[in-house]
Amino acid sequence: MIQYEQFTLDNGLRVFVHEDATTPLAAVNILYNVGSRDEDPGRTGFAHLFEHLMFGGSQHIPSYDEPLQRVGGENNAFTSPDITNYYITLPAANLETAFWLESDRMLSLSFDPQVLEVQRKVVIEEFKQRYLNQPYGDVWLKLRPLAYQQHPYQWATIGKDISHIENATLDDVRSFFFRYYLPNNAVLVVAGNVTVEEVKQLCARWFAPIPAGAPYVRQLPQEAVQHEARKLETSAKVPLNALYKAWHMPGRFEPNFQTTDLLSDMLGRSKSSRLYQQLLRDNPLFSNIGAYITSSLDPGLLVVQGTLNEGISLEEADAAVESVIQEFIDQAVPDEELTKVKNQAEATLAFSEVELLNRAMNLAYAANAGDPELVNQEAAHIQAVTPDDVQQMARQVLRPENCSTLYYRVA
Incomplete structure (x- = not known):
């Protein structure tokens, strides 16, 4: 049983606190309600590309990893067809560092053309290595569109085609960010040796000033019942x-x-x-x-x-x-x-x-x-x-x- 308390900021960010005094650590998990199923069929792979871009620096923090490493923290992220998830574990005494880092990149990514170019190359190389250049690697590029003919699960998280990432522009990136990377389209969970009051104070300082965006209302084409093998x-x-x-x-x-x-x-x-x-x-x-x-x-x-x-x-x-x-x-x-x-x-x-x-x-x-x-x-x-x-x-x-x-x- 996972015990928790919850509250919502005025900007729509939903916050959940799971107190566990038996550990010296804290985990800060921020989930954005966007996955590959939310992409434009002509611009796929963007949710996964953003997972990479979010580590390329934000408005006030040019290097995401360095300040976290200095306080003994670790971080990572993953993208699925349904969500994009970012997480940090660090000593609970240094919890505010995680709030500072996550709030700054929620507020504004750097949109540095050089960062886009670097991460574009990383994702393209991942596409080639994992999907095109290893045995059976392209199975899901073929099986998904066979099984799904209406729902956007028909493409893999990496994207439909490598050209979608190759042709991504800074305007495409900005549009994606300001549509989905919003406090009212996210869930924040703070767990570990923390208190609800402490989390409320840190949220008020770091996340509450971030403005809400237009609500994202998901309207995806639903897959029809399959009646033929x-x-x-x-x-x-x-x-x-x-x-x-x-x-x-x-x-x-x-x-x-x-x-x-x-x-x-x-x-x-x-x-x-x-x-x-x-x-x-x-x-x-x-x-x-x-x-x-x-x-x-x-x-x-x-x-x-x-x-x-x-x-x-x-x-x-x-x-x-x-x-x-x-x-x-x-x-x-x-x-x-x-x-x-x-x-x-x-x-x-x-x-x-x-x-x-x-x-x-x-x-x-x-x-x-x-x-x-x-x-x-x-x-x-x-x-x-x-x-x-x-x-x-x-x-x-x-x-x-x-x-x-x-x-x-x-x-």
Whole structure:
């Protein structure tokens, strides 16, 4: 259970405080309500580019890292299709340094043309290294637009095309910043050896003077229900043929999300999962195989992926996966199998909350989704899932017409 208190500044910044006097540290997590799903289809990759630009200096602070390092702090950030998240951990005695740094870059980025050029090159190189120049790296550049045909989840966080970043201008950057990087489009979580009163005073000094901007009202095209199976084949110089299958599933805080998550665990989370036992141990068609979910805020994907052993055709491997899936649809789910994955899920949840920073991030994510108390309801939702629930979701999600399949062949 994550205890917290909350308040909202006049400029719309929502602030959450999680007090923990057992640690000498503080975590400052600021989540901006913008991800790759919010981008213009002709200018993708901007949310991720901004993650880099935000470390390039702000109005009064030319170097972000140096003052933080001097007070024993660390920082990082990440971008997802749904959010952009920045975080700092530092000794609680030096908490104000984090407020100074984060408020200054919220107030105004430097918009230095040289910084844009440097970070543009960094992102382009990342695009090449991670997506274009490594085996199977372009899978999500192909699988996302296959599975999503209306929703902007159809492009990866890095962007649709490298040219979108290559052609980004300073005007594009300014427009993006002043639309999304606003106090009324952010959630601030301060956790650790802090007090609510201390955080209120620091917010009044550093964040309250920042003016609010126009409210961002998200109006995204929603993905229609998929009524026909989709298939794509591609090839490249990869070591082995690979199979990818994706089914649409509920969003992160929608009903039946936990049920589908547990379903994916039973399918392919560990060596005791059905896919591993049947298609790697007993009948070794695959050299590796697993299942996972994307955990998107909007309806996401349940994914099965694996690389095949030599001499096994993609058609044979695909049919074998479909056979394992059909068992879920046709046969009752054993209580002991569900109990095992429930215990694994709860253990993962408990361990994740040991870390102070994880607590801060989880609270920010739930608050941004609309209800901070969602962060404390996960375990109860997991325990409430029944074997019948799992079988019902298998029948609803794992329908052949709800599936997008990618065959990745050795060139």
